[in-house]
Amino acid sequence: MQKPIIIIGAGLAGWSSAREFRKLDKTTPVLLITADSGDFYAKPSLSNAFAQKRGPAQLVTTPAASMAQSQHVTLQAHTRVTAIDIASQTVHTSAGDYHYARLVLATGAQPIRIPMAGDAASEVLSVNSWQDFSVFHERLTAAKDALEVNDARKHVVIMGAGLIGCEFANDLISSGFVVSVVDPSSNPIAALLPVGLGGQLREALANQGVDWHFGTTVQAVDHQSGRSGGLEVRLANGQTLLADVVLSAIGLRADLSLAQAAGLLCERGMVVDVSLQTSAANVYALGDAAQYAGGRTMPYVMPIMHAAKALAATLAGRPTRVHFPLMPVAIKTPALPLVVAPAAAGTVGQWLQSEPGVWLFTDETQAVKGFALSGAHTSRRVELAKQVV
Numbered sequence: 001m002q003k004p005i006i007i008i009g010a011g012l013a014g015w016s017s018a019r020e021f022r023k024l025d026k027t028t029p030v031l032l033i034t035a036d037s038g039d040f041y042a043k044p045s046l047s048n049a050f051a052q053k054r055g056p057a058q059l060v061t062t063p064a065a066s067m068a069q070s071q072h073v074t075l076q077a078h079t080r081v082t083a084i085d086i087a088s089q090t091v092h093t094s095a096g097d098y099h100y101a102r103l104v105l106a107t108g109a110q111p112i113r114i115p116m117a118g119d120a121a122s123e124v125l126s127v128n129s130w131q132d133f134s135v136f137h138e139r140l141t142a143a144k145d146a147l148e149v150n151d152a153r154k155h156v157v158i159m160g161a162g163l164i165g166c167e168f169a170n171d172l173i174s175s176g177f178v179v180s181v182v183d184p185s186s187n188p189i190a191a192l193l194p195v196g197l198g199g200q201l202r203e204a205l206a207n208q209g210v211d212w213h214f215g216t217t218v219q220a221v222d223h224q225s226g227r228s229g230g231l232e233v234r235l236a237n238g239q240t241l242l243a244d245v246v247l248s249a250i251g252l253r254a255d256l257s258l259a260q261a262a263g264l265l266c267e268r269g270m271v272v273d274v275s276l277q278t279s280a281a282n283v284y285a286l287g288d289a290a291q292y293a294g295g296r297t298m299p300y301v302m303p304i305m306h307a308a309k310a311l312a313a314t315l316a317g318r319p320t321r322v323h324f325p326l327m328p329v330a331i332k333t334p335a336l337p338l339v340v341a342p343a344a345a346g347t348v349g350q351w352l353q354s355e356p357g358v359w360l361f362t363d364e365t366q367a368v369k370g371f372a373l374s375g376a377h378t379s380r381r382v383e384l385a386k387q388v389v
């Protein structure tokens with residue numbers, strides 16, 4: 001019997017790899033193994049679902065069985081891969097062992113958790129999957145304790161003012177929640193945005209009611225005495241915030257234990273070459289789990305689309321190098337819509353505002369290496385992308 005291509009993971013990277021491969025090869029068996037249900041949802045919609053009044057059920061766009069049928073894929077859902085044996089080309093799972101001809105690792109990344117004091121530290125949530133969102137949604141939509149008389153609105157404390165933290169802050173504030181954001185830096189999305197533009201986002205969200213706490217961190221989360229479900233969030237600067245839910249959005253990191261145990265080269269992700277092959281023959285990786293050539297991790301949708309297309313061609317017998325064009329990221333903060341195309345990691349240069357709503361990142365030769373757009377100017381991303389050299 002022909003050994004299958006095995007894909008591990010049913011996120012955007014896993015399903016996109018299956019779909020692109022099927023466009024080129026209708027017959028080679030494909031087995032997709034995933035720890036979750038395999039239902040398809042667009043992960044970016046998790047951070048603007050409340051404003052669109054979409055709950056977990058509305059976020060699943062295609063049930064797993066329909067995905068498997070349309071891609072002509074055998075789906076092994078609710079199954080965790082526990083080990084990979086490179087020499088015998090076998091994956092060991094909670095449901096038995098499977099042999100592969102080629103293996104695709106699309107296992108994503110997991111929320112970073114920092115140690116915190118307090119008797120409710122384990123109740124801090126993160127949202128990086130449909131399942132996580134379901135818990136978060138349930139906690140925010142469950143009836144509020146009748147003892148709480150001062151404010152019927154639920155209060156969410158968000159740890160982290162990065163891209164995901166700011167998207168949730170905007171979504172929740174515009175959906176009637178009280179929102180506080182805590183971050184050790186001095187501006188939102190400091191890793192991607194010029195300081196001036198970060199300041200504008202800070203002001204736009206403050207105007208909608210977001211309560212910022214910059215230059216400090218969450219030290220402890222405790223149960224609030226006298227109110228069931230209420231939390232007390234202690235900050236390093238001595239302040240205390242009351243909350244119904246604490247959401248940690250401080251970043252993601254690939255869980256590399258499986259790959260490392262299999263002997264695959266790993267750094268910040270599974271290291272892949274320009275053909276998306278890991279350090280082992282016939283084993284490939286893409287998506288949030290991968291570290292691409294040049295040492296780049298790119299935890300966004302567009303890189304996955306490009307990687308899945310190139311990988312499909314390679315798997316179909318046409319070795320293909322992946323090419324990543326400039327891929328601007330739209331930040332879902334309607335209070336101040338933003339598009340950012342960061343310069344490649346390590347590029348030395350500076351941000352300059354060339355006109356209202358347009359920022360250019362230029363190197364020492366004045367060459368444009370990246371840009372950021374705000375408000376109505378976000379529609380100019382194609383025009384600006386042409387200026388980047």
Ligand SMILES: Cc1cc2nc3c(=O)[nH]c(=O)nc-3n(C[C@H](O)[C@H](O)[C@H](O)COP(=O)(O)OP(=O)(O)OC[C@H]3O[C@@H](n4cnc5c(N)ncnc54)[C@H](O)[C@@H]3O)c2cc1C
Pocket residue numbers: 008009010011012013014033034035036043044045046047079080081082106107108109127128129164258286287288289298299300301302304329330332
């Ligand atoms: C809230 C939020 C909003 C976002 N918004 C945007 C946006 O607007 N634009 C943008 O470009 N990007 C956005 N992103 C990033 C983008 O969604 C991700 O880069 C992308 O979805 C990652 O897909 P993935 O398939 O690599 O990983 P994942 O979606 O994490 O999938 C990993 C899969 O692997 C499975 N798995 C893991 N380990 C095992 C195992 N051992 N055995 C079996 N199965 C396993 C999991 O069950 C899962 O099915 C957002 C991310 C988040 C969290």
